[in-house]
Amino acid sequence: MTDHVGNHLRDRRYLMSSWPYRSALFLTATAVIAAPIAFCFWVLVIPWVVAAQSIGDGQPPRLPVVVLMALGAILLVFGAPLVALPLAALERQRLRWIDPRPLAVPRHPSAVNPVAWLAARYREESTWRAVLYTLLLAVLAPPLYLAGTLLLLLELMLLLSPGLSEWTLGDVVIDGGAGSIPLCLLGIVLIPAFLYLLGLVAAAHDALARRLLGGSDGLRDRLIEVAQSRARLADAFDAERRRIERDLHDGAQHRLTSLTLQLGMARLDVPEDSPAAGPLVQAHAQAKELMVVLRDLVHGIRPQTLTDLGLPAALWDLAANSPVPVSVSAADVLDRLPERIETTAYFVAAEALTNVAKHAVATSASIRLTRSGDGIVLEIQDDGRGGADPARGTGLTGLADRVAAAGGRLFLASPAGGPTLLRVEL
Structure with missing residues (x-):
């Protein structure tokens, strides 16, 4: 050299x-x-x-x-x-x-x-x-x-x-x-x-x-190659996740539904004083609980609302299921977005609301989805105690990696005493 x-x-x-x-x-x-x-x-x-x-x-x-x-x-x-x-x-x-x-x-x-x-x-x-x-x-x-x-x-x-x-x-x-x-x-x-x-x-x-x-x-070329490979890995991960969701929805969930129906029909044919009635009732209840768990699992992989109706509807669905009252503002983005952008924004919002419910001690939160030039800006804010730290394992590092793989940027403002604002530009 x-x-x-x-x-x-x-x-x-x-x-x-x-x-x-x-x-x-x-x-x-x-x-x-x-x-x-x-x-x-x-x-x-x-x-x-x-x-x-x-x-x-x-x-x-x-x-x-x-x-x-x-x-x-x-x-x-x-x-x-x-x-x-x-x-x-x-x-x-x-x-x-x-x-x-x-x-x-x-x-x-x-x-x-x-x-x-x-x-x-x-x-x-x-x-x-x-x-x-x-x-x-x-x-x-x-x-x-x-x-x-x-x-x-x-x-x-x-x-x-x-x-x-x-x-x-x-x-x-x-x-x-x-x-x-x-x-x-x-x-x-x-x-x-x-x-x-x-x-x-x-x-x-x-x-x-x-x-x-x-x-x-060649440093710039290597960085470009790394960014492209990271995006390809993220796309491959999303494709594999959709395949798992499809297999669970079309295979396991349908079979479990059929099993639950069969157990329910069997309960009708078995007298209540029969020795088999108790275990059958318990099996039927567990099958119904497992259906709920499987439905939540499939929803967590990729919610059907996001696939069918787009990001704003999926955000409203998130807000409706949140234990903390959440307001949603997404009037500027009513058209469909690229799949990678929609998926990334949805899971950022889902993880952020999970953190709000678990760690923020907040009484309310808000989601704002707006246009910014050729991209979108997603902001999740809560009135909790603040002090969010990526080093404490709250999933923020994983969110930053997911956003970076989609070519976006993530910003966090969380002073002690709150409020906490998470901003994602995609």
């Missing part, structure tokens, strides 16, 4: 290594690549320069200049990614000349056709970071390479000065021959400085390219 030009610049053996020459080769190739890019860029920018000069002279730009400005802007916006993406791929390979450390490559999902693939690339941040890299290369390369060329010519003139009869350096006229030997010695002394300068420029180029083309060592 330390075998790169930036690290070798601090090594005393830098001048004796191959890194100065690898840097020179890298920068020479960069000049070859940057030349056509810079030429095309400045050709597109020239109309803007002309227009700025006309405005500076107090005159509006002419129509042909305006047309060329618009054409140049369109080409830059829509054409720059087409140039930047292959250039970024080339630069990631070329950076190995001076920095063999692995560079994270943005992973692009496959598309069914080239148009969809290109449209997806235009929406990615990595594409526009590559465009920024290309523009910086077009803007910075010409002046830097011009300065580097002048320095190289000066170095060559100093080294070759004894062999020249007479040459000028600005306004200074210098005689060649033996009188230029001190200048030749100065040129020899400046060779290490020139080689170090090559390494510095190459290291700066490497750092900039890795920053823009590598996505901060």
Whole structure:
């Protein structure tokens, strides 16, 4: 991880290594690549320069200049990614000349056709970071390479000065021959400085390219992948929960209902003074209790009200079954929402009302469901004693994880003495 030009610049053996020459080769190739890019860029920018000069002279730009400005802007916006993406791929390979450390490559999902693939690339941040890299290369390369060329010519003139009869350096006229030997010695002394300068420029180029083309060592891409996998896991969990609910409702619950009916009919056929009457009555009562337990279990997995009528109706159902009086305000959200959003909001409200009943010592609570831009905001507030703490195992950490998996945010305000406000943005 330390075998790169930036690290070798601090090594005393830098001048004796191959890194100065690898840097020179890298920068020479960069000049070859940057030349056509810079030429095309400045050709597109020239109309803007002309227009700025006309405005500076107090005159509006002419129509042909305006047309060329618009054409140049369109080409830059829509054409720059087409140039930047292959250039970024080339630069990631070329950076190995001076920095063999692995560079994270943005992973692009496959598309069914080239148009969809290109449209997806235009929406990615990595594409526009590559465009920024290309523009910086077009803007910075010409002046830097011009300065580097002048320095190289000066170095060559100093080294070759004894062999020249007479040459000028600005306004200074210098005689060649033996009188230029001190200048030749100065040129020899400046060779290490020139080689170090090559390494510095190459290291700066490497750092900039890795920053823009590598996505901060792929951390952003890994975070996106983790968020997507977490959402997929949440969807898979919800799908499995719906399957369990369906199996319980369509299988076990129906069979238990049939068993309860059969036991009830058997009670009618068995005399009350029969030895079997007592156990039969007890079995019938237990079957009815088990039906209630199973119905509550199925309702807890995913309530039928939420599936059939949507989130507002499910919230009203929660409020009706709460031991604490609960008011519901959901007039702004009467249409159906995406299933993941509805499920997440419902279970947040259910867990919050359970906490209110168990821990808050509250006399009343309220649920407010409102629209906020493209999302919804769910607020559950109670007048209890407050002091809700996720570390005490009240389920708040699990709620935060569920909300985060759905791409939302959870906020909690619960000062000692109350009130407690739980706010979820989805």
